Amino acid sequence: MDVQPIIDRMNTGLFINGQWRDAEGGKTIDVINPATGKVLTSVADGSAADAEEAIEVAGETQDSWGRTAPRERAEILRRAYEILIERADDIAAVMTAEMGKPLAESKGEVTYGAEFFRWFSEEAVRIDGDFTKSPDGSTRIMVSREPVGPCVLVTPWNFPLAMGTRKIGPAIAAGCTMVFKPAKLTPLTSLLLVEALVDAGLPAGVLNVVTSNSAGRVVTPWMESGIARKVTFTGSTEVGIGLLEQAAKTVMNTSMELGGNAPFVVCEDADLDKAVEGAMVAKMRNIGEACTAANRFFVHRSVSDEFARRLAERMGAMKVGNGLDEGTEVGPLVEEKALNKVAELVDDAVGKGAKVLTGGKKIDGEGYFYAPTVLTDVPEDSDIRIEEIFGPVAPITPFDTDEEAIALANETEYGLAGYLYSENIGRAMRLAEELECGMIGLNTGLISNPGAPFGGYKQSGLGREGGRVGIDEFLEVKYVALPRG
Incomplete structure (x- = not known):
């Protein structure tokens, strides 16, 4: 199968505030086909300045996006699910070319990954709360769940579509904006995922994507920005520990899916x-x-x-x-x-x-x-x-x-x-x-x-992705006390 025509018509730049553009200085990263060792194409190599711009846009967009109707967010995810299924053959071919897995498995991943968008489109309209009386009867206790805020998403190379949808899906459903760092070895599949979301009607500024040869160069400015309120990472335990140390400085909400044995x-x-x-x-x-x-x-x-x-x-x-x-x-x-x-x-x-x-x-x-x-x-x-x-x-x-x-x-x-x-x-x-x-x-x-909670014990991580609890990772609990008057 000749995948090159699909790759040649792709967007391979950064995606910030709804626009595809080059990285600062026009720098790029080569993407290699592991079956041949040959270059497939190049993608933008984002800088720290590019990353800072992306997180600022996410911060500026959070209030308006967080106020959108749950049904609107749900419909975007549902349309994105349908687009991914329609484009499954092309996405799978690109995934196989840059990552190596057999084409049949890549098609399976597209189906599996798309299901996270369908699942969280259904969860978006089911974000609930509570209303009770205090034990002494003097106060009404109203509990709601609100978007946690701008999120940092960092995904691995081995499941480049599914790891993206598993994080982006609940973030969109909850009303959070995002900055997204795909893996440098398999960025093309992630960029096709972004294209699907854009075509599904995701507003500018909600999802901002910076590809880079250096994760630290991009992620560190996000972690230190004071804007990001959540980081979700899938990868090695060693890197996860480093992110937890950075998150501790601003008491940032974290979820980590780390190593396994x-x-x-x-x-x-x-x-x-x-x-x-x-x-x-x-x-x-x-x-x-x-x-x-x-x-x-x-x-x-x-x-x-x-x-x-x-x-x-x-x-x-x-x-x-x-x-x-x-x-x-x-x-x-x-x-x-x-x-x-x-x-x-x-x-x-x-x-x-x-x-x-x-x-x-x-x-x-x-x-x-x-x-x-x-x-x-x-x-x-x-x-x-x-x-x-x-x-x-x-x-x-x-x-x-x-x-x-x-x-x-x-x-x-x-x-x-x-x-x-x-x-x-x-x-x-x-x-x-x-x-x-x-x-x-x-x-x-x-x-x-997608309907089950994914996560581990011990040094395999914190939190869960997918299932009914998956959206909880992107929500804060707010309590309002109402005197009975």
Whole structure:
């Protein structure tokens, strides 16, 4: 598929106060196709001055936007949803070209990401409050929920559409203005998202977008502006901690979706067909480049060999190639640095005694490809048991008791997602309660859903996105006391 004509007609500048324009000094960033290592196009490389202008516009627009009718905000989101669905093929092709995932997965992300706009279009008209009497009967207590104010949105490269809609959707529904920093590796999909919102009728100044080669150069002025009242970030725990430190200086509202190290637990009474199928989804969705990806496989010793054999057979048979090519099931990793990290983790584990059932190596040729890999006998001191892999590698460790499985699963500072397979519902629910994760797939490898709260425990973040609680992150509670008179 030739995606270049779509890219050539795109807006690739900054978007501030309803206008597309060049960055200060006309600087640009190259966007690379990870399947070929070649330049797709260039986008604006925003400066600190560009960022300051964007946050000032967001601040100036907040009052008028916050007073718009909920139905008006809802209709904009609904139209944006419909536009994304209409343009799904083009958006998916661009996403695959800049990020690498197979075209079928990119189309799936457009559908999934668009659903956040539909979901929050429905939530916009359901922002409620409360009206009660005080316990002594002397006062009427009126509670309302108001927009938190201008928001800083920072998204990652691995789900460039869905991570944008998951933040922009509730912000629009709540009546908040925004400044938005897309990931430098995958800005094109985010810019197509902005185009959809503009065409849906989003007023000038509500969403202001600054692409940049340096996140700090853009985000720091926003955090220090005194204008922003909310920051929502998806990315590494290390960067999230830095943003929390900055937010503390102005006591800024925060929500953070950070790192993951998801356990995948298979009990001896699990249906192995279901478990292997779920493992393929939980591990290989997005080439394993997902914070929810199954990272550590803990399988009961009695079924460990059989599970490993079946999983290796399935993963080893997957077609690796350019995501735009028909039939491709595994695309390239997003950049050379990511490829090298995966290789280092596997090499470390193998060097310490792990066995390779399939894969275990880079794939020669252009692009950043790593073979789908299954490892067994993974030593406890291997880096792959500790670090997030973000690639198509499944390390398997056997366990003997439920208590051991839970201890292994919880032996991490992260607690975003977990997966659990057992045909005994009582046992499954008990183990699910003991897993220290914000989200658990019980006999399923797919947990992400716009109607469900997304977020984690421990160093995997703060707050929740999506679901009925997702809009709460963008609202403040206001209480008015009314004497009975």
